[in-house]
Amino acid sequence: MHPILILAGLLTAIPVLQVDQSVPSILQALRLPVLVHEARQAGAPDDAIRGLLDIFRGRGLPADEAVLVVQEELDAVRAGGPKDNFGGFVQRQLDAGFRGRALAEAIQAEHRARGIGRPAGRQPMGREPNTPGGRRP
């Protein structure tokens, strides 16, 4: 039998997988309780954390977007930023209309402008440059 016909037969026999368009965001969302736990471990006050989560929920921010912001806030605390100001700049950025990655970047810029957190160009802790998704190999 011709190889192309065999291949065609195999391809038609394989069920077409429905790729969930939300795959990347759901995996991101799963990290929310983990990152918040790490923030508490890093010394961020529980009331500040809960206040930030309340803000997110009040604004209807999906968990995967909240993860981006919490990661930035956690990185700032780990880099020596004031723990009691955890999430302190988020409300203003949300009021300015920032969402998603743009929100995280706006918060990062705010931190940098105030001398908080990592220098420009350095990757967040736990993420390496030049790797897919910024993950450690």
Next chain:
Amino acid sequence: MLAGACSPPAEDLATVDRGSAVMPEDRAVAVARAIQAAPAATDSILAASGLTRAGFDSLLYAIAADSALARAYTEAIR
């Protein structure tokens, strides 16, 4: 303990009966593990767990807000 005849919404952590068999963090962990193992099947996994995407987000938020639940969830899925 809850009073009343109505069953709480599945995603409403605040009204979950703590005496029931499945704790909210256990439910979230089970769903999270299933999704991590098969991300392409997320919709099916959520549906099988009686959750919408918004409901699962709400569950994750509620767990994150509780320090004990967040710790338990973190230790379970790492």
